[in-house]
Structures are given as structure tokens and as C-alpha cells.
Amino acid sequence: MSEETTDKKETARIEAFSDGVFAIAMTLLVLELKVPQLDEVASGTELWIALLSRWPSYLAYLVSFLFILIVWVNHHRLFVLIGRSDSRLLFLNGLILLVVTTIPFPTALLAEYLDRPAAWVACALYTATFVLLALSFSVLSSYISQNNHLLIRNLSPAQQAGITHNQRFSLISYSIAFALSFVNVYASFGLCILLAIYWAVIGYEQVSKADA
Amino acid sequence: MSEETTDKKETARIEAFSDGVFAIAMTLLVLELKVPQLDEVASGTELWIALLSRWPSYLAYLVSFLFILIVWVNHHRLFVLIGRSDSRLLFLNGLILLVVTTIPFPTALLAEYLDRPAAWVACALYTATFVLLALSFSVLSSYISQNNHLLIRNLSPAQQAGITHNQRFSLISYSIAFALSFVNVYASFGLCILLAIYWAVIGYEQVSKADA
Amino acid sequence: MSEETTDKKETARIEAFSDGVFAIAMTLLVLELKVPQLDEVASGTELWIALLSRWPSYLAYLVSFLFILIVWVNHHRLFVLIGRSDSRLLFLNGLILLVVTTIPFPTALLAEYLDRPAAWVACALYTATFVLLALSFSVLSSYISQNNHLLIRNLSPAQQAGITHNQRFSLISYSIAFALSFVNVYASFGLCILLAIYWAVIGYEQVSKADA
Amino acid sequence: MSEETTDKKETARIEAFSDGVFAIAMTLLVLELKVPQLDEVASGTELWIALLSRWPSYLAYLVSFLFILIVWVNHHRLFVLIGRSDSRLLFLNGLILLVVTTIPFPTALLAEYLDRPAAWVACALYTATFVLLALSFSVLSSYISQNNHLLIRNLSPAQQAGITHNQRFSLISYSIAFALSFVNVYASFGLCILLAIYWAVIGYEQVSKADA
Numbered sequence: 039m040s041e042e043t044t045d046k047k048e049t050a051r052i053e054a055f056s057d058g059v060f061a062i063a064m065t066l067l068v069l070e071l072k073v074p075q076l077d078e079v080a081s082g083t084e085l086w087i088a089l090l091s092r093w094p095s096y097l098a099y100l101v102s103f104l105f106i107l108i109v110w111v112n113h114h115r116l117f118v119l120i121g122r123s124d125s126r127l128l129f130l131n132g133l134i135l136l137v138v139t140t141i142p143f144p145t146a147l148l149a150e151y152l153d154r155p156a157a158w159v160a161c162a163l164y165t166a167t168f169v170l171l172a173l174s175f176s177v178l179s180s181y182i183s184q185n186n187h188l189l190i191r192n193l194s195p196a197q198q199a200g201i202t203h204n205q206r207f208s209l210i211s212y213s214i215a216f217a218l219s220f221v222n223v224y225a226s227f228g229l230c231i232l233l234a235i236y237w238a239v240i241g242y243e244q245v246s247k248a249d250a
Numbered sequence: 251m252s253e254e255t256t257d258k259k260e261t262a263r264i265e266a267f268s269d270g271v272f273a274i275a276m277t278l279l280v281l282e283l284k285v286p287q288l289d290e291v292a293s294g295t296e297l298w299i300a301l302l303s304r305w306p307s308y309l310a311y312l313v314s315f316l317f318i319l320i321v322w323v324n325h326h327r328l329f330v331l332i333g334r335s336d337s338r339l340l341f342l343n344g345l346i347l348l349v350v351t352t353i354p355f356p357t358a359l360l361a362e363y364l365d366r367p368a369a370w371v372a373c374a375l376y377t378a379t380f381v382l383l384a385l386s387f388s389v390l391s392s393y394i395s396q397n398n399h400l401l402i403r404n405l406s407p408a409q410q411a412g413i414t415h416n417q418r419f420s421l422i423s424y425s426i427a428f429a430l431s432f433v434n435v436y437a438s439f440g441l442c443i444l445l446a447i448y449w450a451v452i453g454y455e456q457v458s459k460a461d462a
Numbered sequence: 463m464s465e466e467t468t469d470k471k472e473t474a475r476i477e478a479f480s481d482g483v484f485a486i487a488m489t490l491l492v493l494e495l496k497v498p499q500l501d502e503v504a505s506g507t508e509l510w511i512a513l514l515s516r517w518p519s520y521l522a523y524l525v526s527f528l529f530i531l532i533v534w535v536n537h538h539r540l541f542v543l544i545g546r547s548d549s550r551l552l553f554l555n556g557l558i559l560l561v562v563t564t565i566p567f568p569t570a571l572l573a574e575y576l577d578r579p580a581a582w583v584a585c586a587l588y589t590a591t592f593v594l595l596a597l598s599f600s601v602l603s604s605y606i607s608q609n610n611h612l613l614i615r616n617l618s619p620a621q622q623a624g625i626t627h628n629q630r631f632s633l634i635s636y637s638i639a640f641a642l643s644f645v646n647v648y649a650s651f652g653l654c655i656l657l658a659i660y661w662a663v664i665g666y667e668q669v670s671k672a673d674a
Numbered sequence: 675m676s677e678e679t680t681d682k683k684e685t686a687r688i689e690a691f692s693d694g695v696f697a698i699a700m701t702l703l704v705l706e707l708k709v710p711q712l713d714e715v716a717s718g719t720e721l722w723i724a725l726l727s728r729w730p731s732y733l734a735y736l737v738s739f740l741f742i743l744i745v746w747v748n749h750h751r752l753f754v755l756i757g758r759s760d761s762r763l764l765f766l767n768g769l770i771l772l773v774v775t776t777i778p779f780p781t782a783l784l785a786e787y788l789d790r791p792a793a794w795v796a797c798a799l800y801t802a803t804f805v806l807l808a809l810s811f812s813v814l815s816s817y818i819s820q821n822n823h824l825l826i827r828n829l830s831p832a833q834q835a836g837i838t839h840n841q842r843f844s845l846i847s848y849s850i851a852f853a854l855s856f857v858n859v860y861a862s863f864g865l866c867i868l869l870a871i872y873w874a875v876i877g878y879e880q881v882s883k884a885d886a
Contacts, residue, residue: 058697273482
């Protein structure tokens with residue numbers, strides 16, 4: 039087996055491991071959706087009301103799910119460029135995984151407190167997680183940009199600009215969401231929803247066009 | 251590596267990721283089976299009775315497990331046809347994964363309320379999940395049918411008809427189960443059981459014959 | 463890609479999916495190990511006692527973990543023989559997965575009741591799970607023995623005899639453990655422990671010798 | 675398919691299975707981060723205080739996450755040397771997986787008791803897990819060193835010395851952390867944190883240099 043093949047297998051294994059972590063984090067989110075505990079003779083209407091009153095859970099679940107899905111795509115788009123790994127790359131990728139596995143916790147926190155006075159704390163932590171993730175992606179991207187020998191081939195200026203633009207956009211937009219959480223929780227969480235939709239629908243298209 | 255190989259690797263990765271989500275969702279179902287908390291001197295008979303009284307949990311567990319297994323097979327049968335991915339395909343596949351990861355929640359809800367007055371609400375949500383899944387599959391299938399360049403080769407009229415037939419059948423039958431939940435919960439859930447058995451035993455055979 | 467390659471890829475995917483289910487079921491077992499909730503000023507000695515009093519949890523955890531590990535090995539040994547899949551194989555494999563994903567539940571039940579009067583019920587269900595698993599393996603093995611076209615090459619008489627012997631041994635020994643649970647719980651669970659050790663240490667050696 | 679290819683596929687499957695277990699154990703850690711249950715009108719400040727008072731949870735989470743990540747890397751570095759498996763290798767690898775899947779339990783224990791009088795018991799069990807893991811790695815390494823036919827090629831004296839050094843270092847350092855837990859919990863846990871950072875940052879670099 040040539041050295042290049044070994045290197046590629048190495049990064050494939052990092053990707054497969056990361057994918058496993060993403061898939062599990064995504065699926066564990068559902069454990070935060072709690073079945074209402076009503077008394078034995080509760081009517082259907084009472085169950086509906088109990089379920090509907092938990093709307094923050096469902097919303098937080100949806101946004102976090104979409105968010106991890108988007109991270110998975112972005113992670114993959116970054117790793118197709120990488121042909122070799124070294125110990126620092128492994129560690130920086132581990133930082134991304136750390137933030138991703140943590141997501142179910144701020145999600146549960148937001149679900150519990152979104153419609154209560156302490157919401158801004160939950161929302162600040164929720165958006166801070168997104169900022170941290172954007173940061174850890176930026177660090178990984180900078181690292182591979184500065185270490186060309188890890189890349190399959192040098193990035194074209196357009197690719198480089200695309201990556202830089204996307205990450206600056208993420209970092210700024212989630213920082214705004216974080217700042218907003220101290221002003222108005224619904225504006226902050228609303229921005230998270232908009233960003234999730236943007237990335238899922240419009241953002242992907244852009245990237246695809248850039249690929250073509 | 252030729253472009254075709256890269257494309258195929260791309261869809262293989264989507265499949266592997268989806269498989270991970272299916273396997274985890276399937277296995278998390280068991281966390282909804284709760285050990286009865288009896289006092290220290292409870293007799294064996296009391297434990298039997300406590301366990302047996304939870305039959306809705308076991309039934310809901312079985313049906314949901316079988317259901318995700320069937321979804322896994324169908325997902326796979328669809329993806330063997332696909333040779334390339336684009337951003338919209340990724341997003342539509344994400345929709346399927348979203349519904350699949352949610353399944354443990356309506357399952358737990360049904361397990362809790364099946365033998366209680368509020369059962370119809372739980373059953374409506376349970377069957378609605380199946381309808382949503384059938385819908386998300388239909389959307390994905392339509393999308394790939396209309397975007398031939400994503401397919402490995404054009405679908406034969408028989409393949410196209412088979413897919414259309416299966417999805418129409420799913421959509422209609424689960425919609426009936428959903429409608430029945432407002433009339434008679436046992437009829438609705440009974441239909442879910444029958445459909446799970448049908449797909450596991452008869453449905454697969456049909457598909458296999460069509461393959462041959 | 464030749465047809466044979468496609469078939470092999472197909473069974474490889476079933477194996478990868480099953481492996482995922484095994485790995486998750488194995489890892490979920492740890493969620494049944496509960497941290498003792500003592501009051502704020504509890505001494506270290508009190509924590510030791512509280513932890514030690516939960517010995518049935520640890521024992522049940524160990525045996526179930528070892529058991530799933532052994533199932534993983536046996537599943538793999540069976541699948542290296544298989545070169546093609548059909549719908550019934552998929553369904554029979556699904557039965558094995560169903561029993562495996564269920565294991566955390568009887569494990570938690572046994573952990574809760576092993577040192578209490580209702581232990582025999584928990585133990586009967588625990589050993590019944592092992593009997594069911596042995597049965598589902600037997601059914602799958604019979605099926606592939608009778609459908610030679612699914613095999614990579616015909617089984618040698620020695621291989622055939624080895625598989626039959628192992629499965630008869632499993633089925634009989636776990637049935638004895640099940641029967642013993644109605645007589646003496648410690649004898650029954652003790653036999654499970656012995657069997658787990660036998661398979662992990664001696665059983666594998668035998669199979670390896672047969673391979674050589 | 676040549677015999678060598680089959681052997682390599684065999685060890686690849688053990689690696690993939692182990693990776694799955696590592697990824698799940700890592701991600702399950704988050705389930706131990708509990709959302710504070712405050713009354714409906716709790717202020718943001720109260721939530722902050724409740725969250726901050728749980729700092730042992732976050733610290734234990736971080737250290738255990740980093741620890742499993744390091745184990746994953748080390749496991750991989752060992753397995754790239756291995757070209758064949760036998761039943762004993764499988765069993766020794768199973769021992770490593772057993773300890774890894776157990777990690778969420780001592781982590782939760784430490785998170786619960788770190789700032790309470792019984793902390794030394796929790797810390798002793800936490801560090802004992804690390805000692806056990808170092809031990810199980812040592813056993814696996816010795817086994818493959820003594821069974822050259824399992825290796826892809828004979829270890830160079832430098833590789834052999836590197837492995838021996840790393841494992842002796844792990845075993846001794848975690849044993850010191852274990853011993854310290856009976857003297858001073860913060861010194862013991864502090865050493866665990868230092869070791870995690872050492873392995874993540876300095877340790878990897880060393881190994882990489884040795885590779886070059």
C-alpha cells in the first residue's frame with residue numbers, strides 16, 4: 039500500500055469516527071423530549087395541552103438537529119480537502135467533536151427555560167455553543183490552510199475565499215445571536231432558527247454553485 | 251480517483267451516516283422500557299403482574315423497532331439507485347433522518363397512554379410520525395426521479411412503478427391508521443402492527459421478486 | 463462492478479449495520495449503573511457501602527457486556543460465510559438485532575431484583591433473552607445452510623458440524639439456565655457467568671482451532 | 675481475495691467496531707450533565723448560580739471526553755501495527771472496550787461527589803478506571819509483541835521502546851493519581867487533568883516525531 043493510500047485511509051477513519059459522533063449526538067437529542075406524566079384518567083385534551091405547552095422542547099430539538107446536520111455537512115466539505123492528518127489536526131478535530139457532543143445539554147437547558155424568566159441564561163449558553171463551534175471550525179480551517187502538506191491539493195483562491203467567507207459569516211452571525219440573548223431571548227433564538235434554515239436551504243446551494 | 255468514484259464515495263458516506271442514525275434510533279427505543287419500582291419484599295408474582303401491565307410498552311417497542319428496520323431496508327433500496335448527491339438530496343435525506351430520530355418520543359408516548367383515556371392523542375401522534383416518514387420518502391423519491399443525473403442509471407418503468415406503488419401504499423395505509431386513531435385506538439394501532447408485519451414478510455418478498 | 467461485488471457489498475452493509483447495533487447496545491448498558499444519591503454530608507465509607515450494595519448491577523453489567531461481545535463474534539463468524547442476502551435473511555438478521563437491543567432491559571431488571579424475593583422472575587426473563595437469541599441464531603443458520611446460493615462456498619462437513627454443535631450447545635445450556643431460574647436464582651445466574659467465561663476463553667479457542 | 679486481504683479486513687472490522695464503542699461512550703457522557711430543576715419564577719441569576727455550582731460535572735465531563743479521545747488515538751496507533759487477529763486478541767480488545775464503556779459511570783460518580791466529603795471514594799474509582807485501562811492496553815501490547823505473526827511487520831526496536839515507554843508512563847502516572855485520591859482529591863483529579871492535557875498536546879507530538 040502506497041504512503042498516500044495510508045494517509046487517505048487515516049483521514050477516512052477520522053471522518054468515520056466523527057460521523058459516528060455526529061450521528062449519536064443528533065439521535066440523543068430525542069431523549070430530552072419528555073413524555074408528560076398525567077394522572078390515570080387524564081383526557082385527550084389534557085394530554086394535547088400538556089404536549090403543546092412543551093413547544094420550546096420541540097423547537098430546540100429541531101434547531102439543534104438541523105444544526106448538527108449542517109455541521110456534519112460542513113465537516114465533510116472540509117475533510118474532502120484533507121489528504122493527511124497529524125497530531126494537531128486530530129486534536130483540533132477533537133475540539134469540534136467536544137462541542138458537538140455537548141449540544142444536547144444547552145438544548146435541554148433552553149427547552150426547560152425558554153418560556154421562563156431565566157431564559158436569557160439558557161439562550162446565552164445555547165448560542166455560546168454555536169459560537170464555540172464556529173470558532174473551533176475556524177481554528178481547524180486556518181490550521182489546514184497554513185499547512186498545505188495536509189491538503190490533497192492546494193486550495194484555489196476561490197475555495198480559500200469561500201471557506202473564509204462561510205466561517206466569518208458563521209462566527210459573526212452566531213456572535214450576534216449570543217449578544218441578542220442578553221437583550222431579547224426570542225430575537226436571539228429566532229436568529230438561530232433563521233440561520234439554521236439559511237444554511238440548510240440557501241447556504242448549501244451557494245456551496246454547490248461554488249463547487250460547480 | 252475518477253469523478254464517478256468520488257460521487258459514489260459521497261453517497262456511500264450519506265448512507266453510512268444514515269445507517270448510524272437508524273441503528274442508534276432503533277437501540278435507544280429500549281431506554282423507554284422501564285424497570286418496575288416495587289418495594290423491597292415484593293413477591294415474584296407481583297413483579298410478573300407489574301411487568302405484564304406494561305404490555306403497551308413492549309408492543310410499541312416491537313412495532314417501532316420493526317418500523318425502523320423496514321425504513322432502513324427501504325432507505326437502502328433507494329440509495330443503491332443513487333450515484334451522485336447534491337445539496338437538496340442531502341437536505342431531503344436529513345428530513346427522513348429527523349423523523350426517524352424522533353420515533354422514540356411518540357413510541358414512549360403511546361407506551362404510556364395506550365391503555366388510558368388519552369390514548370387517541372398518543373396514537374394520532376404515533377401514526378402521524380409514520381405518515382410524515384412516508385411523506386419524506388415520497389419527496390426524496392420524486393426528487394431523484396426528476397433528477398436523472400443523480401441516478402446510477404435511468405430507472406426502468408418497472409422500477410419507477412414499483413417505487414411509486416410502494417410509496418403510495420405506505421402513504422395511504424398510514425394515513426388510514428392516522429384517521430382511525432380518532433375513531434378507535436386499537437384499530438389504528440392494530441393496523442400499524444399489520445403493516446409492520448406486511449412489510450417485514452410479504453412486502454420484502456414482492457420487492458425481491460421485482461428485483462429478480 | 464461485477465454482480466458478486468455488489469452482493470458482497472450488500473452483506474458488508476448488513477454486517478456494518480448489525481455491528482452498529484451491537485456497539486450501541488453494549489454501550490447503553492452503562493446507563494443502568496446508577497450513581498447512589500446520598501445526602502450532602504455522607505462519608506466516604508457510606509458511599510463505599512452504597513456502591514458495594516449494588517453488586518448485582520455490576521455483575522449483570524459484566525455478563526451482559528460479555529454476552530453481547532460474544533454475540534458480535536458469532537455473528538461475524540456466521541457472516542463471513544455469507545456472500546449474498548435476500549429478504550428473508552434480512553428479516554432473520556433483524557430478529558437477532560431485536561433480541562440484542564432488548565438486552566439492556568432484562569439486565570436492568572436483574573440488577574434491580576437479583577437480591578430480592580422476586581429475583582426468579584427477573585432471572586427467568588434474563589435467561590429467556592439468551593434462549594431467544596440462541597434460537598434466532600439457530601433459525602438464521604438453518605436458513606443459510608438450506609440456501610446454499612447465499613453462501614460464498616458450500617460449507618465443509620466440519621464447518622457445518624461446528625456450527626450445529628455450537629448452536630445446540632448454546633440452546634441447551636441457556637435453556638438449562640432458564641429452567642434453573644425457577645429453582646435457584648444463583649445457580650441460574652451462575653451458569654450464565656460460567657457460559658460467558660466459557661465462550662470468551664475456551665469457546666473462541668475451539669473455533670480458532672477449527673479454523674486452522 | 676488473498677488471505678492477507680481477509681486478515682486485514684478482519685482487523686479493520688475490529689477497529690471499526692471499537693471506534694463505534696469509543697464514539698458512543700464519548701457521546702453518552704453528556705447525559706450526565708443534568709439541567710437544574712428550578713421553580714417556575716427563578717431568575718437568570720439563580721440559574722447561573724445553579725449551573726456554576728455544578729462545575730465538577732463539567733470538569734469530569736471534559737477530562738473523560740479528552741481521555742476517551744486519547745484512548746481512541748492510542749488504540750488506533752496500536753492497530754495500524756496489527757495485520758491479523760486471533761481469538762485472544764479479540765478478547766483482550768474486548769477488555770479495553772469494557773473499561774471504556776464503563777467510563778460514564780465513574781465520571782457521573784465523580785461529578786456528583788467531587789465537592790463533598792465522600793469525594794475520595796469517587797476519585798479512587800475514577801482513577802482506578804484509568805489504571806485498569808492502562809493495564810488492559812499493556813496486556814494487549816505485550817500480547818502482540820510476543821506474537822509476531824499478528825503484526826504487519828516486526829516492530830523496530832524504536833517502535834517497541836516507544837510503546838513500552840508510553841504504557842509504562844501511563845500505568846505509573848495513573849497509579850500515582852489513584853494513590854493520591856486517598857491523600858488529596860484535588861491533587862489526584864488535578865493530575866488527571868494534567869495528564870489529559872499532556873497526552874493531547876505534548877504526547878501526540880512526541881509520537882508524531884517518532885513516526886517521522
